[in-house]
Amino acid sequence: MKKSACCLGVESTADDFGVGIATFQGEILANASSGYIPEEGGIHPREAARHHAEVADKVLSEALSKAEVKPRDLALIAFSQGPGLGPCLRTGATVARALASYLDVPLVGVNHSVAHIEIGKLETDAVDPVTLYVSGGNTLVSAFDSGRYRVFGETLDIALGNCLDVFARAAGLKHKRGMPLGAALEQLAANGEKLVPLPYVVKGMDISLSGLLTAATTLLHRGEHKLEDLCYSLQEHAFSMVTEVTERALAHTEKKEVLLTGGVAANRRLQSMLNSIAEEHDAKFNVVPLQFATDNGAMIAWTGVLAYTHGLVTPVEKSFVKLRWRLEKVDVPWIK
Amino acid sequence: MDKVDSRTLLKKGAEASLFLANWHGRKVIIKARFPKKYRPAELDEKIRGYRTAHEPQLMHEAKKAGVPTPTIFLVDLKDAMITMEFVEGKQVKQVLPHASQKERQDLCVKIGELIGKLHKHGVIHGDLTTSNMILDGEGKIFLVDFGLGEKNKELEARGVDLHLMKRALQSTHYEMAAECFKHVQKGYTAVLGAEDAEKVFGKIHEIERRGRYVDERKQA
Numbered sequence: 001m002k003k004s005a006c007c008l009g010v011e012s013t014a015d016d017f018g019v020g021i022a023t024f025q026g027e028i029l030a031n032a033s034s035g036y037i038p039e040e041g042g043i044h045p046r047e048a049a050r051h052h053a054e055v056a057d058k059v060l061s062e063a064l065s066k067a068e069v070k071p072r073d074l075a076l077i078a079f080s081q082g083p084g085l086g087p088c089l090r091t092g093a094t095v096a097r098a099l100a101s102y103l104d105v106p107l108v109g110v111n112h113s114v115a116h117i118e119i120g121k122l123e124t125d126a127v128d129p130v131t132l133y134v135s136g137g138n139t140l141v142s143a144f145d146s147g148r149y150r151v152f153g154e155t156l157d158i159a160l161g162n163c164l165d166v167f168a169r170a171a172g173l174k175h176k177r178g179m180p181l182g183a184a185l186e187q188l189a190a191n192g193e194k195l196v197p198l199p200y201v202v203k204g205m206d207i208s209l210s211g212l213l214t215a216a217t218t219l220l221h222r223g224e225h226k227l228e229d230l231c232y233s234l235q236e237h238a239f240s241m242v243t244e245v246t247e248r249a250l251a252h253t254e255k256k257e258v259l260l261t262g263g264v265a266a267n268r269r270l271q272s273m274l275n276s277i278a279e280e281h282d283a284k285f286n287v288v289p290l291q292f293a294t295d296n297g298a299m300i301a302w303t304g305v306l307a308y309t310h311g312l313v314t315p316v317e318k319s320f321v322k323l324r325w326r327l328e329k330v331d332v333p334w335i336k
Numbered sequence: 337m338d339k340v341d342s343r344t345l346l347k348k349g350a351e352a353s354l355f356l357a358n359w360h361g362r363k364v365i366i367k368a369r370f371p372k373k374y375r376p377a378e379l380d381e382k383i384r385g386y387r388t389a390h391e392p393q394l395m396h397e398a399k400k401a402g403v404p405t406p407t408i409f410l411v412d413l414k415d416a417m418i419t420m421e422f423v424e425g426k427q428v429k430q431v432l433p434h435a436s437q438k439e440r441q442d443l444c445v446k447i448g449e450l451i452g453k454l455h456k457h458g459v460i461h462g463d464l465t466t467s468n469m470i471l472d473g474e475g476k477i478f479l480v481d482f483g484l485g486e487k488n489k490e491l492e493a494r495g496v497d498l499h500l501m502k503r504a505l506q507s508t509h510y511e512m513a514a515e516c517f518k519h520v521q522k523g524y525t526a527v528l529g530a531e532d533a534e535k536v537f538g539k540i541h542e543i544e545r546r547g548r549y550v551d552e553r554k555q556a
Contacts, residue, residue, distance in 0.1 A: 252350075
């Protein structure tokens with residue numbers, strides 16, 4: 001059987017180095033990745049980039065063999081061009097440029113945030129959703145209108161995943177393989193019983209999480225509350241805030257679908273809250289499958305296909321990374 | 337709620353539902369904040385109670401500042417409901433795209449003046465969008481939806497308030513957002529004076545830079 005044209009996508013915006021392979025028809029053939037786990041603290045950009053460079057060939061081979069595709073069969077190389085951490089982005093871009101030049105196929109730079117939305121749409125029934133994209137680096141509510149994904153609301157300071165991770169580390173939780181900090185926090189929160197009052201800051205459609213994190217961490221160090229109760233209270237406050245602004249965007253746009261995407265989408269409690277507002281507005285709730293929730297190469301490969309088949313390519317000389325490439329600055333000509 | 341003869345749902349918002357009703361022979365809006373199932377009951381009651389109690393106070397303060405807001409008839413804290421005057425008119429959100437350039441600019445200057453009056457009086461609206469502004473038949477703009485507002489004279493609060501206005505214009509009226517906001521600033525400056533207004537505009541810039549993935553944000 002002759003395989004259809006394939007695109008290989010490289011993702012390296014933060015702590016994950018991923019390579020995905022998608023057909024031009026939207027079938028994901030492979031989604032390989034390797035995550036950098038810091039010994040302590042958060043992501044050190046230089047160390048993460050070093051990790052990416054070290055694992056690049058292994059992850060590439062893994063993806064190619066999983067997809068049963070030979071490098072010569074690739075028709076397109078896509079890479080995450082931003083937003084993200086400079087050293088990490090540059091490592092992925094270098095891999096992508098080298099591949100495209102060596103194989104003499106087109107290169108296309110993809111916006112990481114757009115990719116999170118597109119993979120969510122590909123893997124669920126969502127067509128034109130209000131999207132809540134929540135991860136370690138991003139927290140935003142977006143919906144498509146007139147050629148672009150518009151940002152209706154976002155965090156005014158730190159990202160939701162960042163807020164949860166920093167608290168989890170302060171509480172002594174450790175990042176283990178297959179068990180991200182957020183998941184450890186979620187488990188503890190499930191056993192929480194008492195709601196401890198914390199700041200709840202919604203400003204229009206935007207939210208602020210830094211005060212919440214400070215308050216929760218202060219209470220943690222004071223040691224008057226059970227850790228389970230604090231985890232529970234932190235989650236309930238933070239998730240209620242993002243759910244409230246998502247509901248506002250839903251009421252404002254009157255769209256009929258909600259999509260939850262990004263790493264924090266894995267959280268069951270957040271899923272249930274969003275499901276509740278979707279029901280309330282007769283909208284359908286969709287959540288990206290777990291393997292496509294965190295940063296991954298498949299979403300880059302698929303968004304690369306969408307871009308390329310709508311006339312977008314990125315010449316190597318213009319393939320510099322864009323650390324602060326906002327979602328609403330990107331044209332998405334594949335959506336009508 | 338007695339004396340309500342009939343009640344029709346006008347708008348099911350996220351934060352509250354608006355009903356058009358007849359109350360003692362008067363056409364009124366009932367704003368009801370129904371419980372949100374997604375958040376814990378204790379948190380939900382706190383938020384709804386706070387906003388219901390606060391909103392009428394801020395609307396009253398706005399009136400003192402010379403900003404038209406609907407008259408409040410009744411506040412029911414137990415059920416988180418506010419009964420207020422029904423303002424005949426159109427949302428600025430609907431008017432703006434069809435207005436001529438001149439009308440649009442005048443409208444935006446007027447909006448800027450209203451925000452300026454609020455801020456000068458120490459009131460932060462908290463949710464400045466063109467859906468929360470009603471233009472009546474006489475060209476008067478009413479501000480509604482003070483549920484997220486607060487009494488605050490700090491530069492930061494003013495900056496965030498205007499920043500939200502700018503963001504709302506960008507997401508809803510993107511093709512004319514820059515021009516509209518420029519005229520909002522003009523009206524705002526006329527009320528607050530150049531010196532104070534510039535401080536607030538500087539703050540907006542700072543708030544934007546604090547945001548994620550902003551071009552001008554300084555490299556660490």
